[in-house]
Amino acid sequence: xxxxxxxxxxxxxxxxxxxxxxxxxxxxxxxxxxxxxxxxxxxxxxxxxxxxxxxxxxxxxxxxxxxxxxxxxxxxxxxxxxxxxxxxxxxxxxxxxxxxxxxxxxxxxxxxxxxxxxxxxxxxxxxxxxxxxxxxxxxxxxxxxxxxxxxxxxxxxxxxxxxxxxxxxxxxxxxxxxxxxxxxxxxxxxxxxxxxxxxxxxxxxxxxxxxxxxxxxxxxxxxxxxxxxxxxxxxxxxxxxxxxxxxxxxxxxxxxxxxxxxxxxxxxxxxxxxxxxxxxxxxxxxxxxxxxxxxxxxxxxxxxxxxxxxxxxxxxxxxxxxxxxxxxxxxxxxxxxxxxxxxxxxxxxxxxxxxxxxxxxxxxxxxxxxxxxxxxxxxxxxxxxxxxxxxxxxxxxxxxxxxxxxxxxxxxxxxxxxxxxxxxxxxxxxxxxxxxxxxxxxxxxxxxxxxxxxxxxxxxxxxxxxxxxxxxxxxxxxxxxxxxxxxxxxxxxxxxxxxxxxxxxxxxxxxxxxxxxxxxxxxxxxxxxxxxxxxxxxxxxxxxxxxxxxxxxxxxxxxxxxxxxxxxxxxxxxxxxxxxxxxxxxxxxxxxxxxxxxxxxxxxxxxxxxxxxxxxxxxxxxxxxxxxxxxxxxxxxxxxxxxxxxxxxxxxxxxxxx
Numbered sequence: 001x002x003x004x005x006x007x008x009x010x011x012x013x014x015x016x017x018x019x020x021x022x023x024x025x026x027x028x029x030x031x032x033x034x035x036x037x038x039x040x041x042x043x044x045x046x047x048x049x050x051x052x053x054x055x056x057x058x059x060x061x062x063x064x065x066x067x068x069x070x071x072x073x074x075x076x077x078x079x080x081x082x083x084x085x086x087x088x089x090x091x092x093x094x095x096x097x098x099x100x101x102x103x104x105x106x107x108x109x110x111x112x113x114x115x116x117x118x119x120x121x122x123x124x125x126x127x128x129x130x131x132x133x134x135x136x137x138x139x140x141x142x143x144x145x146x147x148x149x150x151x152x153x154x155x156x157x158x159x160x161x162x163x164x165x166x167x168x169x170x171x172x173x174x175x176x177x178x179x180x181x182x183x184x185x186x187x188x189x190x191x192x193x194x195x196x197x198x199x200x201x202x203x204x205x206x207x208x209x210x211x212x213x214x215x216x217x218x219x220x221x222x223x224x225x226x227x228x229x230x231x232x233x234x235x236x237x238x239x240x241x242x243x244x245x246x247x248x249x250x251x252x253x254x255x256x257x258x259x260x261x262x263x264x265x266x267x268x269x270x271x272x273x274x275x276x277x278x279x280x281x282x283x284x285x286x287x288x289x290x291x292x293x294x295x296x297x298x299x300x301x302x303x304x305x306x307x308x309x310x311x312x313x314x315x316x317x318x319x320x321x322x323x324x325x326x327x328x329x330x331x332x333x334x335x336x337x338x339x340x341x342x343x344x345x346x347x348x349x350x351x352x353x354x355x356x357x358x359x360x361x362x363x364x365x366x367x368x369x370x371x372x373x374x375x376x377x378x379x380x381x382x383x384x385x386x387x388x389x390x391x392x393x394x395x396x397x398x399x400x401x402x403x404x405x406x407x408x409x410x411x412x413x414x415x416x417x418x419x420x421x422x423x424x425x426x427x428x429x430x431x432x433x434x435x436x437x438x439x440x441x442x443x444x445x446x447x448x449x450x451x452x453x454x455x456x457x458x459x460x461x462x463x464x465x466x467x468x469x470x471x472x473x474x475x476x477x478x479x480x481x482x483x484x485x486x487x488x489x490x491x492x493x494x495x496x497x498x499x500x501x502x503x504x505x506x507x508x509x510x511x512x513x514x515x516x517x518x519x520x521x522x523x524x525x526x527x528x529x530x531x532x533x534x535x536x537x538x539x540x541x542x543x544x545x546x547x548x549x550x551x552x553x554x555x556x557x558x559x560x561x562x563x564x565x566x567x568x569x570x571x572x573x574x575x576x577x578x579x580x581x582x583x584x585x586x587x588x589x590x591x592x593x594x595x596x597x598x599x600x601x602x603x604x605x606x607x608x609x610x611x612x613x614x615x616x617x618x619x620x621x622x623x624x625x626x627x628x629x630x631x632x633x634x635x636x637x638x639x640x641x642x643x644x645x646x647x648x649x650x651x652x653x654x655x656x657x658x
Contacts, residue, residue, distance in 0.1 A: 043359040044068055044118045044143070049083070050108055050133075051123030053415035054431060055335070056083035059121045062351040071115045073108060075101035077423060082415050089115055096425045102126045105133055112142055119143035119358060121351070125427070128334040129156045145358040147333050151308040155331040158202045159240050165328045168307040170300045173319065173327040175242025183223040189241050190219045196246065199223060201230035202238040208625065209233060210277045212244055221628075228601070228619075229626050245327065247481045248319040250274065251286050253301035254342045256353055259311045262363045265298030266342050267372050271317075272480045273469060275390035276625065280462075280485075281469050283377045284341040287440065287478030293324045304331060312357050313339070313350045337380070337432065340413060344376035344436045375440040377447050379466045381430045381454070383422040385596075386465035386493050390485055392596040393428045393622045394650075397421050399458035404450040409436045409443075422459050424597050424622060424647070430461065444470055465493050498564070510566040589632050592655040594648045598622030602644055605655065609637045617655050618642065631657070 047063055048071040049056045060070045060083065072087035077096040084090040091111045094101035101107070103126055112120065120137055122128035122145070131152040134144045146152070155161045159179060165172050176189045179202065190197045190213060199222040201209025209230035211222030223239065231237040250271045257263035270286035271279045289297070301316035315336045317329040339350050348365075357363070384391035401418040404410055414431035422428060435450055437443035451467045469475055472488060485493075498506060569577060601619040605611060611631040620627050635657035642654045 041356070041359075041361055043355050043361075046071060046088075046115065046117045047119045047121055047145070047355070048073065048108075048112055048115060048117035049087070049121050049123060050102070050127055051121075051125070052078055052081065052083055052102060052426065054413045054429065055123035055125075055337075055415070057086055057415045058413050059123060059351055060086050062349055062355070065349075066352060066355065068355075071111070071117050073102070073111055075425075077421070077425070082417050082420070091115065096423065098126065098425065105130075105136060108133075109136060109140065112137075112140065117142065119145055119355075121145040121354070122334065124332075124334050124337060129332070131156065143358050145312070145354050147308075147310050147312045147314065151310045151314075152333050154308045155310075155314075155333045156203055158200065158330055159238075161331055162240075162242075162328070164307055165304055168300075168303045170304050170328045171318075171326055173242045173245065173329070176240060178240075180223070180239045180241055183220045186223040186239070186241060187216045187219050190216070193241065193243050196244040197241050198244040199226045199239055199241055201226055201234060201236070202240050203230065203234040203236035209239070225619075225626055225628065232621065232626070245319050245321060247483050248272075248321055249286075249288055249480070250279075250317065250329075250482050251289065251297070251320050251326070252315050252317040252336070253297050254336070254339070254350075255301050255305045255310070255314050255316060256348075256350070256357075256363065257302075257305050257310045257312065257314070258357045258363045259360060260362050261306070263302045263305045263310065264363060264365065264367050264370060265301050266346050266348065266370055268294060268297065269336075269338055269341055270480075271338065272482050273475070273484055274482050275485050279338065279380065281377065281379050281466065281475075282338040282341055283375065283440070283443075284345050285372050285375070288320065288324070290324075293320075293326070297326055300328075304328070313354050337429075338378050340411060340432060340434045341376035341378045344411070344434065345372050345374055346370055347373065374436055374438050375443040376434060376436045377440075377443045377470070379433045379447060379451065379470070380462075381433055381456070381466070382462045383428040383430050383459040384462055385460040386462040387495060388492075388595060390465065390489075390493055391462055392627075393424070393598070394460035395422050395424050395428075395597045396459040398456065400455055401457075402455035403431070404433075404453035407446065407450055407453060409446055410434070410450050411436070424599070430456065430459075433466075444476065464495055468493070468496060506564055506566060510568055514568040590635070590657045591653060592617055592629055592631075592657070594620055594650060594652045594654055595629075596620065596622050596627070597649050598627075598647070600642045600644050600646045600648060600654075601626060603640060603642060605637045605640065607637050607639055611635060611637060611657070620648065629654070633657075 043066060046069040049059050050073060052074060056072060063070045069088045072084050072090040073093045074081060074084050074090060075094055075096045076092055078084060079092060091114065093107040093111055094104050120142060127133040128146065129152055131149040134149045134152055137144045154164055159177060162172055163177060175193060180186045180189060186199065196212055196214045197219065199211045199213055199219065209226045211226050213219040213222045226239055227237040230239065252269050252271055254266040254269065255263060256266055267284060268286050268289060269282050269284045271282045273279065273281040297318060304316055305314060313335055315332045317332065318326040319329050320326045335350060335354065343350055382391060383394045385394055398416060398418055398420050401416065403412045403414065405412060411434040412431050416430055433450055435443050435446035437446055447470050448467065451463050454463055456463065474480065474488065598620040601621045603618045604616050611617065612634050613631060615631050616628050617631055618629050620629060638656040638658045640655050642648060648654065
């Protein structure tokens with residue numbers, strides 16, 4: 001036995017199944033996903049989940065329901081993660097960097113052999129669309145719970161998939177059907193297509209390796225960054241270029257196919273609310289599609305699936321213009337992040353269907369059996385600062401974490417718990433918050449309540465942005481596109497703006513809570529009365545003297561949807577404060593600090609260099625996304641405090657300018 005295998009065997013351990021973090025509430029007696037296996041149709045005894053976090057937990061939920069034992073894999077920093085605790089067995093496959101653990105096929109194959117797993121569910125990301133991994137599993141006689149290698153290769157390559165889509169009579173976007181080799185080739189092709197163009201990784205997905213260019217210089221820059229991100233995320237730096245459809249909607253069709261030639265489309269998901277080409281809020285169905293367009297998109301999605309003999313759950317993504325013309329974007333040959341909303345409106349458990357198909361069973365449903373029942377909305381809750389470019393990653397430990405599970409028709413897919421660490425090595429997603437209702441208005445109202453009752457402390461999170469999105473008049477009316485966020489917040493997200501009466505209530509509440517903390521032992525607080533309501537001891541009713549009369553304010557301390565900084569001073573402190581010198585803000589024009597925790601990928605300057613305004617100084621990578629940091633003025637480089645490969649924290653000094 002090799003030393004590596006010996007180490008893996010030594011680290012292998014069994015744990016009892018813990019409570020699952022993929023939670024859902026009943027909807028009028030109906031689960032948010034409800035299909036169940038036929039007891040006489042046996043599938044697998046043991047499945048290894050080649051993933052981490054919420055999706056690993058999600059797959060384990062269905063495996064438990066089906067009576068299947070589960071094996072978790074994890075990196076050394078994930079040894080106490082929720083998905084590890086949930087599994088029947090768990091094994092360490094390497095150190096924190098994904099290339100040495102969750103992308104390390106050698107150690108994962110060893111884990112499969114050591115545990116005797118009969119099948120592997122890859123979740124999404126990592127190895128879920130890696131044809132080499134699927135081939136290695138097949139060579140070992142292990143079932144890959146997903147499509148075969150032909151479909152993975154055909155649809156995983158955006159160039160080949162577009163050609164196949166054209167042949168299958170699927171609407172496609174005008175563009176260049178070959179590999180773009182150099183930055184100058186990219187410029188020439190972009191000029192021929194006509195600006196704006198989309199530069200994207202051939203093997204990509206999830207918004208990585210993707211840039212929009214409006215001119216030659218942006219094309220050169222986009223080529224460089226997209227190829228670097230593609231190589232980092234997918235190990236494949238090939239790029240393609242196609243026409244960018246301005247102001248489109250991103251609508252995708254969920255498909256499900258078996259190995260016997262049967263294929264279904266499970267309606268659509270509206271995924272237009274995005275930042276940096278990554279989805280933020282999704283819903284099913286879409287407010288925009290009529291039955292005729294929905295059917296046409298569904299039928300084309302099935303045509304494409306059948307063209308590559310697809311078998312498993314998959315998603316065909318389309319861009320849809322204002323006239324409801326739709327164009328093939330790509331096919332994801334895996335389970336999508338946003339699959340829960342499809343499960344809500346159809347009642348199907350997509351993970352269960354994938355497992356059944358992988359075992360060789362035929363689909364249990366016909367197209368006419370697939371309903372659109374009710375409405376579902378998903379908010380992606382991230383550990384990130386929404387006030388910085390709509391969400392720069394935030395790392396740290398969850399000092400307090402409470403999911404809004406007491407609410408009706410709410411589902412939370414998460415892979416963390418109180419005390420979990422959010423690391424720079426992995427995606428910053430905390431959870432997928434899903435609400436369901438008989439109508440869209442009902443689902444939106446429940447989402448608002450759920451966001452208000454979500455408690456996350458220890459890291460910065462994007463709940464303020466999510467709440468502003470789902471309550472915005474344009475979103476409520478359905479007037480959305482992929483440009484929604486930059487159009488609504490052209491200067492970036494600034495947070496909730498208080499009205500005059502709301503500001504007075506906030507100040508009164510802050511003062512009341514301050515006095516309460518000082519005089520907690522007293523039963524009577526003069527003109528201030530504070531008492532917890534009988535239902536929830538974290539909800540306070542404040543009666544404060546205001547403007548000559550009494551004013552009633554209700555404050556919930558259970559959630560922290562919005563954070564407002566309020567200073568509470570005594571009368572004397574307020575009078576003396578007028579004499580305090582103001583803190584002079586740091587001159588950021590002469591220094592460059594890291595806006596986020598991450599890794600330095602490149603440093604483009606050295607001491608003595610002269611940089612122009614807008615010139616790149618260095619590149620920081622966080623959660624597999626690269627960010628170019630530029631000079632805000634023409635200046636001379638005084639000192640460089642970082643080098644490629646170093647890990648930096650938010651606010652760390654990178655470069656000084658003279």
